[in-house]
Amino acid sequence: MSKARILIVDDEEDLRDVLEHQLKPLGCSIELAVNGREALARVEAARFDAILSDISMPEMNGLEFLAKVRERGIDTPFVILTGFGDKAKAVEALRLGAFDFLEKPWEPELLRTTMKSAVDLGSMMRELDSDMEKMLETMKNASEEQRQQVRKMRDVQRSLLLMRIHKNLVRKTA
Helix, strand or coil: CCCCEEEEECCCHHHHHHHHHHHHHHCCEEEEECCHHHHHHHHHHCCCCEEEEECCCCCCCHHHHHHHHHHCCCCCCEEEEECCCCHHHHHHHHHCCCCEEEECCCCHHHHHHHHHHHHHHHHHHHHHHHHHHHHHHHCCCCCHHHHHHHHHHHHHHHHHHHHHHHHHHHHHHC
């Protein structure tokens, strides 16, 4: 399996550098983007296992970026960084399909734990998609109905993964 990939999006260079440094122990390949527009172009061009994005950025803020990612059918686990006391925006991010959120200032260990969970989920989803594609290739002589059943099975498995994650988030925001 290829090395897991994280995209960090923040308009402040110092924060991008700190986040990259704190996430290096995860052993993932890390890419950086300065705003939502640049990040969206990267997400459209390549697959990431997790995205970490600041919420307040010029050109395209984190919520707009998240919404555009989801509009394109990309379900990469997405973690939002919010300012202190900005729970309303964090709840909005969860409504848009964010995996989790962290408040600034964050604890480095909490950042690593949260991002490791996001990466693990993203990796599981990538592996599931790969397995299903391989299965569909072996079914060249199968009917379209049978191929649709395999796709539905994949969607159910992805939903179960996401439900498991959202159960943990409900406890966090309560």
